[in-house]
Amino acid sequence: MSGFPVERVAVVGGGAVGTAVAWRAAAAGFRVSLIDPEPASGASHVAGGMLAPIAEAWPGEEDLLELGAASLHRWPQFADELAAAAGTPSGLRREGTLVVGVDSADREELDNLADHLSRLGREVTRLTGRQLRSAEPSLGPAVRRGLHVPGDLAVDNRVALDALQRAARSAGVEFVPRSAARVRPGAVELSGDPGEAGPAETVDCDAAVIAAGAHSAELHPALRDKIRPVKGEILRLRARSSALPPPGRTVRGPVHGRQVYLVPRDDGGLVVGATQYEKGFDTEVTVGGVRDLIADAEQLLPGIAEYELTEAAAGVRPGTPDNLPVIGFCEPGVLAATGHHRNGFLLTPITADAVVELLRGGAPAGIAAADPHRWGGHR
């Protein structure tokens, strides 16, 4: 650090990562401000809440799988501590995941995934269509093959965000409902009120943490070319009384080569995600995106035709060149905890732990596999 112990921490960004960092840092004894004009309103609010490093394992992204698996391993305890600190549920669902496929190319993709995971020592169970429908009767006849991945979980992102805010408040985090314009050592500069003249207001701090998702690139030069916006659209459904109830497990698939996931909620809800486009900061829901999500989801669960469509929304994920998050020092006194792309909730526990460790002047545990520069090279 800068040669003196950190006392005051300013976190920029009230999504899952930023709020968890703020909570954990405050619980660890730091004095924490959380700066966000509208906490819990961005990509974390739109998200599906998949905690699925295994089902999403991809050859060449072994570092991401290891990081995701390490964070997933921490989720049950993180959820228990969150619920205890918040006094409300964490939103974690422990029912596991089915990865299913429809056509022969999808089945080949499933076989490749199963082979890849076997080589990495992660076992998954292959299931026939009949076995799948026996486990989840709402699966449609188009589903021919699948994998059971019991370890991949999900979290109700909005329940978790609410709990994170409560936990942060009760740990003493001060919420600052303002926009940040720039982060530098010693201070977060706030966006000026257009009606006011004079120098920019600041939140002074010993260490600042940039956890502003896709907007992080605007806040510090070191992040400028590392973080890019990746748009995603998502639907929220609710089983009507006339319809088959949602599955108990998360169901995801390649459907004719396109990825779709269906995450059940405790209240009869079902989240269907997600499209992926590189279109800048675009949060408009397109007709084509909704059409594709419905079409793919209906292939897996035909009964959703009778579900209520309660919401269609778009969010902007923070993408990075190698799909790994950026967690570490940008310069002394300025930390980044961003670039989580599609894995914000999954990587929340390990990210919060790593940031608290860095704030303490230590080296983060459990993320040794990643590039050391990424993990605090400026320290």
Next chain:
Amino acid sequence: MSGFPVERVAVVGGGAVGTAVAWRAAAAGFRVSLIDPEPASGASHVAGGMLAPIAEAWPGEEDLLELGAASLHRWPQFADELAAAAGTPSGLRREGTLVVGVDSADREELDNLADHLSRLGREVTRLTGRQLRSAEPSLGPAVRRGLHVPGDLAVDNRVALDALQRAARSAGVEFVPRSAARVRPGAVELSGDPGEAGPAETVDCDAAVIAAGAHSAELHPALRDKIRPVKGEILRLRARSSALPPPGRTVRGPVHGRQVYLVPRDDGGLVVGATQYEKGFDTEVTVGGVRDLIADAEQLLPGIAEYELTEAAAGVRPGTPDNLPVIGFCEPGVLAATGHHRNGFLLTPITADAVVELLRGGAPAGIAAADPHRWGGHR
């Protein structure tokens, strides 16, 4: 009437019909109360605003065509008077309608419609796919045949509702933000506040007008078996800058036998409607309904894939056994102006005129073709 002139009129229902009745009655000198807990929030708010009696002409429904054509004839002047009274636009669009078809059965349906209209002396122009695309370049290649119906118009329902409310207020209508429970000669009984005991409050009047859409059946025994709820779902889109602009004319079609309409708005918006189910008072938007509307609309205008989906909503139309509205006396002192089904906006001018005429003790003009019992048999 009841032997004395009407002075005080209570209108139940703040949709298009009720608000127009209230405005026109107040402008004609009556003292008018408009009772609705949330005016302009029901089916009129959800509606597409088609003014299309000709494109929707159906053999066996010649009375409805005549009534609709008579009301459409009044729309331009009604719109001018509305805009003048409100001081804001009426929302009327005068660009006309194209009825198009995709497959051979659709084309046969278009030919039948053209023949039917010819026999009734209403000329329409038949167009090839090439002529249609020349008139509206956003029409897709699946569109093979069509009819030009220049007389069928459309209105931006929300602009019109806003203008109707302004016109009503400036004519002196008193808005009573309460629910009606029952209508009887001399009084509209309001729903009790659950927190309050005592006798029901009433709005006393010389004549009450029931214009509560699908809810009208609950308000008077004479309407109980005449009015039934018919659910409809509708989408609202908006052209993004990357997309082809919407057509200038309303475009409607049978698409593989299913009716769909696309109504452009002045601000780049496009309304896509509408499904039709008999499901009681159900205002939930279903996944299957949205899927069908998008699929049919994309057949006609493929460019909408790049449009923003700004809203999906469902409303409940007031259906009648013969698809004709119910306008007339239920008993002395109690009028009905309901049962407009899919034609609320279309029939608003003629309905308002008829009700004012009935309140004056006269016989409504322009609706002579209909059943006399329906048109004031209790008078």
